Amino acid sequence: MQAEAQKASLEVSPLNNDGNVSIKVCGDWILDTKLPDRKELWNQLPSEATATLDFDFSSLGKWDTGLVVFLLGCIEESVRRGVQINQKQFPDGVRKLIDLSQAVPEKQTGRTEEPTSFLQTLGHNTREVLEGVNTFLAFTGEVTMGFARIFGKNKVFRPIDFITILYQCSAAALPIVGLISLLSGLTMAFVGAVQLQKFGAEIFVADLVGLAMVREMGALMAAIVMTGRTGASFAAQLGNMRVSEEIDALETMGIRPIDFLVVPRLIALILVMPLLCMYANVVGIIGGYLVGVLMLDMSTHQYITQTFKAMSLNDLFSGEIKSIFFGMVVAASGCFYGIHCGQSSAAVGRAVTRSVVTGITFIIVVDAVFAVIFHILGI
Amino acid sequence: MILGNRQIKVDGLEMAYGSFVVMRNLDFTVEGGKVTVIMGGSGCGKSTLLRHMIGLLEPSKGSIKFGDFDFTAADESTRDSMKQSFGVLYQGGALWSSMTLEENVALPLQTYTQLSSSEIREIVEFKLSLVGLSGFSQFFPGAISGGMRKRAALARAIALDPKYLFFDEPSAGLDPVSSQRLDDLILQLRDTLGATIVVVSHELASIFSIADHAVYLDAETRTMTDQGRPSDLLEKSPHPGVREFLSRGKTNG
Ligand SMILES: Nc1ncnc2c1ncn2[C@@H]1O[C@H](COP(=O)(O)OP(=O)(O)OP(=O)(O)O)[C@@H](O)[C@H]1O
Ligand SMILES: [Mg+2]
Numbered sequence: 031m032q033a034e035a036q037k038a039s040l041e042v043s044p045l046n047n048d049g050n051v052s053i054k055v056c057g058d059w060i061l062d063t064k065l066p067d068r069k070e071l072w073n074q075l076p077s078e079a080t081a082t083l084d085f086d087f088s089s090l091g092k093w094d095t096g097l098v099v100f101l102l103g104c105i106e107e108s109v110r111r112g113v114q115i116n117q118k119q120f121p122d123g124v125r126k127l128i129d130l131s132q133a134v135p136e137k138q139t140g141r142t143e144e145p146t147s148f149l150q151t152l153g154h155n156t157r158e159v160l161e162g163v164n165t166f167l168a169f170t171g172e173v174t175m176g177f178a179r180i181f182g183k184n185k186v187f188r189p190i191d192f193i194t195i196l197y198q199c200s201a202a203a204l205p206i207v208g209l210i211s212l213l214s215g216l217t218m219a220f221v222g223a224v225q226l227q228k229f230g231a232e233i234f235v236a237d238l239v240g241l242a243m244v245r246e247m248g249a250l251m252a253a254i255v256m257t258g259r260t261g262a263s264f265a266a267q268l269g270n271m272r273v274s275e276e277i278d279a280l281e282t283m284g285i286r287p288i289d290f291l292v293v294p295r296l297i298a299l300i301l302v303m304p305l306l307c308m309y310a311n312v313v314g315i316i317g318g319y320l321v322g323v324l325m326l327d328m329s330t331h332q333y334i335t336q337t338f339k340a341m342s343l344n345d346l347f348s349g350e351i352k353s354i355f356f357g358m359v360v361a362a363s364g365c366f367y368g369i370h371c372g373q374s375s376a377a378v379g380r381a382v383t384r385s386v387v388t389g390i391t392f393i394i395v396v397d398a399v400f401a402v403i404f405h406i407l408g409i
Numbered sequence: 410m411i412l413g414n415r416q417i418k419v420d421g422l423e424m425a426y427g428s429f430v431v432m433r434n435l436d437f438t439v440e441g442g443k444v445t446v447i448m449g450g451s452g453c454g455k456s457t458l459l460r461h462m463i464g465l466l467e468p469s470k471g472s473i474k475f476g477d478f479d480f481t482a483a484d485e486s487t488r489d490s491m492k493q494s495f496g497v498l499y500q501g502g503a504l505w506s507s508m509t510l511e512e513n514v515a516l517p518l519q520t521y522t523q524l525s526s527s528e529i530r531e532i533v534e535f536k537l538s539l540v541g542l543s544g545f546s547q548f549f550p551g552a553i554s555g556g557m558r559k560r561a562a563l564a565r566a567i568a569l570d571p572k573y574l575f576f577d578e579p580s581a582g583l584d585p586v587s588s589q590r591l592d593d594l595i596l597q598l599r600d601t602l603g604a605t606i607v608v609v610s611h612e613l614a615s616i617f618s619i620a621d622h623a624v625y626l627d628a629e630t631r632t633m634t635d636q637g638r639p640s641d642l643l644e645k646s647p648h649p650g651v652r653e654f655l656s657r658g659k660t661n662g
Contacts, residue, residue: 186520188516191507194507270506271505271506274501274502274503274506275499275500275501275503276503276504276505276506278460278465278499278503279497279499279503279504279505279565280505281464281465281492282463282464282465282492282495282497283492283493283495283497283516283517283520284489284490284491284492284493284520284521285516285517285520286489
């Protein structure tokens with residue numbers, strides 16, 4: 031049977047002639063019960079005159095770290111106030127623990143956290159951004175050199191790794207890319223149909239879906255899915271390799287991590303993205319076709335002819351070209367943050383987040399740039 | 410070949426992470442073909458020193474010379490070719506997790522030699538048997554124990570018969586018998602390959618059995634306080650910290 035826990039409390043006796051205050055420690059001092067507040071104790075003391083504190087532990091029940099930490103705090107505070115604490119009366123176990131915790135003097139680590147002003151923070155952050163840009167440019171240069179080196183004689187290229195990567199970012203990605211594209215095709219057709227029906231122009235749903243998919247949505251959808259899927263996995267994988275010193279092990283073996291890890295991933299995505307984009311186009315158009323046939327009563331032949339009539343080769347080409355660049359963006363942002371990951375698992379998490387955010391941002395930026403270029407070229 | 414003699418000379422080295430100086434004024438020589446142990450309390454900067462010696466970190470001051478060759482001042486491609494003569498065992502093993510043990514040990518061989526794949530397989534099998542892992546060549550690093558990972562990493566480190574070997578706490582996490590075997594292996598590598606070996610360790614038993622020379626890094630003063638044969642250091646080092654370390658703190662009373 032367990033005895034009811036006694037509430038922890040302190041009884042402070044009045045000051046005696048020697049400037050001595052005796053404090054009676056009563057009850058059970060267990061961590062997860064409510065312990066008396068240290069500040070209150072100091073407030074209760076007859077202020078200036080106190081010279082020594084005597085603790086009386088005769089009514090102490092059970093105790094654990096709660097009591098030790100309390101007493102340590104008292105000792106620290108007493109040093110600050112120039113009050114003596116008589117440690118002789120501490121229970122044996124408590125005294126040993128306290129001795130142990132004070133046996134190794136605190137080391138001067140040389141690290142100081144100085145309070146920073148707003149301007150300092152601003153300057154610091156600006157420098158960090160500039161350094162980031164600098165590392166990214168260096169990374170781009172390294173990767174370009176890496177590309178050149180795979181044709182040189184000192185190449186480090188493991189076909190089996192390349193095939194695994196290729197599989198991970200192609201066949202394994204088909205279901206999710208397909209699903210997203212099908213849904214976007216369906217949605218577009220559905221929304222378009224409701225509007226076009228008002229004018230009796232349902233047939234143009236085929237144009238709408240076909241053009242939108244091929245010029246924009248196919249490449250964009252595939253790229254965004256791949257950022258979240260493959261880009262993130264690159265960042266996590268390389269980040270983990272950084273944490274477990276695997277990348278250092280490559281470096282000290284004279285194998286460049288860029289050549290060994292980044293270049294194959296980049297090549298894989300550059301090869302795969304146009305194909306994924308094509309696949310997304312087809313599936314998206316099938317989505318539109320389902321709406322056309324099931325909801326708008328078009329015939330299969332009608333829908334397909336209309337789709338082909340709407341599109342030119344230029345449209346197809348513009349989407350495909352973009353997807354190659356999207357592939358580069360996805361692989362580069364994943365690998366960049368992975369390679370430059372910090373040394374902890376928290377850093378891997380940050381690397382993944384950054385790679386996805388940066389990847390998607392740059393995809394949109396690249397898309398906009400191409401919109402302008404294609405407009406100027408009249409494609 | 411650039412490597413006439415195989416000594417490593419650390420000259421006025423200062424190591425820092427940003428503005429935080431880990432160690433300064435390090436001056437010592439690692440004799441060629443000898444085992445030198447770097448010792449010191451936890452967190453004093455032993456791994457950091459090792460990372461400087463293998464070129465993963467740049468010193469903020471001073472230099473490291475391999476033979477007559479200034480490693481810190483060399484350009485990157487020279488350093489890369491230099492690194493082929495290094496074998497490194499990391500504190501955590503750092504095996505490439507997407508490859509089997511066989512592939513891990515084989516990669517340096519594939520990269521730097523013209524050997525046929527059957528020859529490479531034989532060498533790999535031999536190196537794995539040296540560390541007592543002959544049956545495990547098809548295992549992935551994730552599927553073996555921590556101590557085994559460490560031994561496999563050692564097999565990878567010695568794949569190319571390196572001239573310089575760097576071990577970061579090789580026997581941490583090993584049972585006494587494996588740890589003893591590892592010490593024997595280290596001595597054999599010294600004698601058969603004539604390798605220059607730098608070991609970070611705080612296992613006293615292995616320090617006394619393998620070290621030809623020991624360097625003590627002191628966290629308090631942030632520099633090397635003493636160096637010499639471990640048994641001499643234990644007896645007559647003028648620094649109580651060194652004697653205390655080598656006698657498990659017993660001189661302290
Ligand atoms: N990446 C880093 N950034 C900043 N400081 C670091 C970094 N890595 C290590 N340090 C600091 O440098 C000091 C030395 O670390 P190091 O890993 O070299 O210690 P160690 O002697 O190898 O310790 P152990 O015996 O426990 O392995 C420590 O104070 C550590 O906090
Ligand atoms: Mg270490």
